[in-house]
Each structure stands twice: as structure tokens, then as C-alpha cells.
Amino acid sequence: MHEMALMAGVFDIIRENTEDLPEKNVTRVTLVVGEMTNAVPEALEAAFEVYAKGTPVEGAELVIKNVPLMAKCRGCGWEGKTEKHVFMCPGCSSLGMEVVSGRELYVESLEVDGDGD
Amino acid sequence: MEIKVNTGILSANEQKAVENRSxxxxxxxxxxxxxxxxGSGKTTVLEKTIDILTGTVRLAVIEGDIYTSKDARRIEKHGVPVEQINTGGACHLDAKMVSGVLNKFxxxxxxxxxxENVGNLVCPVEFDLGEDLKIAVLSITEGDDKPMKYPLLFRESGxxxxxxxxxxxxTDVDLQALRQDIYIINPDIKxxxxxxxxxxxxxxxxxxxxDRVNNKLKEKTAK
Incomplete structure (x- = not known):
């Protein structure tokens, strides 16, 4: 349940990006979460509700974009989706695959009320 | 209005980890x-390791625990400097907590x-503390399915x-299958x-x- 700690980080980022804006009302928060992180979407959603309560983020939509785990074989160059973290190359059966994507964990964008300038 | 952010959720921790590492x-x-x-035996492994290294390697310990200082008291008896971090409910150590005790050494x-991190197979892996190596302790009584169920720890550990x-x-553990699963997740792991x-x-x-400690020391004398 480190999702509470992760969400504290998300709210720090929200604050840093909105404190100087006239539009204080955050209506959407978009996160990008790779498959090979230990962040569980349901737990992130629950933590989001807790942190949003009583802030300008309350009631905002939380969008979680999942990124599949993709790996590339150092041996034969095969690249593709890796099921269940089995890092054995489907092409040449060798071990030793590099993670191409799936470790992402970041705030992509925020939607705030009003048109700005 | 949309604001592009593209900031890592763990970026604050990573910054602190960079400071610790330096x-x-x-x-x-x-x-x-x-x-x-x-219960995997992290502290007991640590105690035995300290007893072997004492006299050849100058070491200190940071003990992570949710509430107690039981582990730190065990380590103290082995005559090495130890600092306790109580996370107060958090399931992992983070770089800021570690930074907070470094000045005591x-x-x-x-x-x-x-x-020694808080006992947990999931959360601590995501938080870089500034370490050179992550080490996983898995007791065989936990079952041979654990690496596949909690792959990130094994993927990231040296x-x-x-x-x-x-x-x-x-136990009913199939040791060969367990070893194989670990290597499939991370072929470079020892x-x-x-x-x-x-x-x-x-x-x-x-x-x-x-050996790893000595390699680092060589860098020290080479400087």
C-alpha cells in the first residue's frame, strides 16, 4: 500500500503546477502507469479520493493510462510484449532481455477550469 | 485548459536518492x-553477516521498521553503529528518511x-534510497511461487x-524451479x-x- 506515498507525490506535482494559476479548480489528472511498477490502479484511485477531499482537486476525474511491459532481446533483437514478467525471449529462448517500456510512473497532464489567457 | 506536466511521481524521492548516493x-x-x-530472516542474515565481516569491513546499519526498534537492538549487540528509522505506518523506507539519519554516522x-528495509515484498522496491545494490532475502518456507508473483524485487536486485x-x-519447494524462475526474471542475479x-x-x-566493498575501496585509494 505505498500508493498513498505515491499519491502524496502526485499532489505535490499538482500543487507545483497550479499554484500560480488563476484557475485553481483541477478537473482531470492523467497518470501514466507502467505494467512493471508495483502501483495498483484501484489503490491509486482510493488514495486519490483521500488526498483530493477538501482540495481544489476534489471531484476531479483520475485517468490512469496503462503501459504494457515490452522487452527487447539482447541476443536476437526480438521485441514485443512480455507476458507475466517472463523475460525469456520467444524468438531465441535466451534470457537477458531489456525492458523497453512498462516502468513508467508519471503525471502526464492536468485539466484545470477556465480557458486561461 | 490542459497543462502538460510529464513529471515522475517518484521524482522528489529520486532527487533525494541522488543526494544520498553522492x-x-x-x-x-x-x-x-x-x-x-x-519473517524471511533479513535481520538474522544481517547478524551473521556482521559477525563474519567484523574486523575486515567497517560497517554500519540503518534499520527500517514500522513502529519498533527491536531489530536495531539486536544489531547493537554486535557492536556496530546502528540507527533506527520508524516509518510510523509506512510500508517502505524512502530516500528522505534515510537522509535524515545519515548525519548520525x-x-x-x-x-x-x-x-534493512521494512518487511514487504512489494512497496520498498519502488523507492531508491541511494544504494549501490538491492538485495532480496527470500526464505524457502514462503514458497517457490514468490519470484513470479513479486517479480520486480527480483528484477531489480543484484x-x-x-x-x-x-x-x-x-517443505514442498522445488528448488530447481525456484532458481529457474529467478533467473528468468533476472539472469544476471546472484x-x-x-x-x-x-x-x-x-x-x-x-x-x-x-569483494564488492573492496572494489569500491579501490576506487577510494585510486583517487
Whole structure:
């Protein structure tokens, strides 16, 4: 349940990006979460509700974009989706695959009320 | 209005970890972050390791625990500097917590810093503390399915210590399958089969660790 700690980080980022804006009302928060992180979407959603309560983020939509785990074989160059973290190359059966994507964990964008300038 | 952000959720922790790492680097202190389930034997492995390394490696310990200082008191008895971090409910250590106790150590007089994380197979892996290596401790009584169920820890670790090998015969663990699963997740990982209770295999692990500490020290004398 480190999702509470992760969400504290998300709210720090929200604050840093909105404190100087006239539009204080955050209506959407978009996160990008790779498959090979230990962040569980349901737990992130629950933590989001807790942190949003009583802030300008309350009631905002939380969008979680999942990124599949993709790996590339150092041996034969095969690249593709890796099921269940089995890092054995489907092409040449060798071990030793590099993670191409799936470790992402970041705030992509925020939607705030009003048109700005 | 949409605001593009693209900022890592863990970026604040990563920044702090970079600061910790540069402090360790400055004095060439090799640092490991030990992770594993509650009851896997992290502290007992640590106690046996300390007893072997004492006299050859100057080490200190940071103990992570949710509420108690039981583990720190165990380590204290082995005559090495130890600091307790109580996370107050949090399931992992983070770089800021570690940073908060670093000033209590004389890093210039150390070769090795051992950080024992909160007992947990999931959360601690995501938080870089500034260590050189992550080390996983898995006791065989936890079952041979654990690496596939919690792959990130094994993917990110430099070595895994399979503990409680002395009672292997009383379990249904398929050791070969367990080893195979670990290598599939991370072919570069080093596996040590030990029993912290009997001391079996601890020497090999301690030797391997000492080599790594010495490599870092060579950098120190080369400077």
C-alpha cells in the first residue's frame, strides 16, 4: 500500500503546477502507469479520493493510462510484449532481455477550469 | 485548459536518492538495501553477516521498521553503529528518511552501509534510497511461487539470499524451479543458498559482498 506515498507525490506535482494559476479548480489528472511498477490502479484511485477531499482537486476525474511491459532481446533483437514478467525471449529462448517500456510512473497532464489567457 | 506536466511521481524521492548516493560516493561507502518479507530472516542474515565481516569491513546499519526498534537492538549487540528509522505506518523506507539519519554516522570511517528495509515484498522496491545494490532475502518456507508473483524485487536486485535452506526437506519447494524462475526474471542475479540459523552458505555471501566493498575501496585509494 505505498500508493498513498505515491499519491502524496502526485499532489505535490499538482500543487507545483497550479499554484500560480488563476484557475485553481483541477478537473482531470492523467497518470501514466507502467505494467512493471508495483502501483495498483484501484489503490491509486482510493488514495486519490483521500488526498483530493477538501482540495481544489476534489471531484476531479483520475485517468490512469496503462503501459504494457515490452522487452527487447539482447541476443536476437526480438521485441514485443512480455507476458507475466517472463523475460525469456520467444524468438531465441535466451534470457537477458531489456525492458523497453512498462516502468513508467508519471503525471502526464492536468485539466484545470477556465480557458486561461 | 490542459497543462502538460510529464513529471515522475517518484521524482522528489529520486532527487533525494541522488543526494544520498553522492554522500556515499564521496566517502566510497558501498551501500546495500536489503528487502524481503516479514519473517524471511533479513535481520538474522544481517547478524551473521556482521559477525563474519567484523574486523575486515567497517560497517554500519540503518534499520527500517514500522513502529519498533527491536531489530536495531539486536544489531547493537554486535557492536556496530546502528540507527533506527520508524516509518510510523509506512510500508517502505524512502530516500528522505534515510537522509535524515545519515548525519548520525561518520561516513568517512565506513566501508559498508547496510540498510534493512521494512518487511514487504512489494512497496520498498519502488523507492531508491541511494544504494549501490538491492538485495532480496527470500526464505524457502514462503514458497517457490514468490519470484513470479513479486517479480520486480527480483528484477531489480543484484543478489537474492535464499534463507532457511536447513529446513528445505520439510517443505514442498522445488528448488530447481525456484532458481529457474529467478533467473528468468533476472539472469544476471546472484543466488545464495543459506541458513542464517546454522550459518550454512553465509560465508559465500559474505565473501561476495566483501569483494564488492573492496572494489569500491579501490576506487577510494585510486583517487
Amino acid at each position: 554522500l556515499f560516493e564521496k566517502d566510497r561507502v558501498f551501500t546495500i538495501n536489503i528487502m524481503g518479507s516479514p 561518520d561516513l568517512t570511517g565506513l566501508d559498508l552501509m547496510i540498510i 543478489a537474492v539470499i535464499l534463507n532457511k535452506m536447513d529446513i528445505l526437506e520439510f 543466488i545464495f543458498e543459506v541458513s542464517a540459523r546454522t550459518g550454512q552458505g553465509i560465508d559465500q555471501w559474505a565473501d561476495w559482498l566483501t
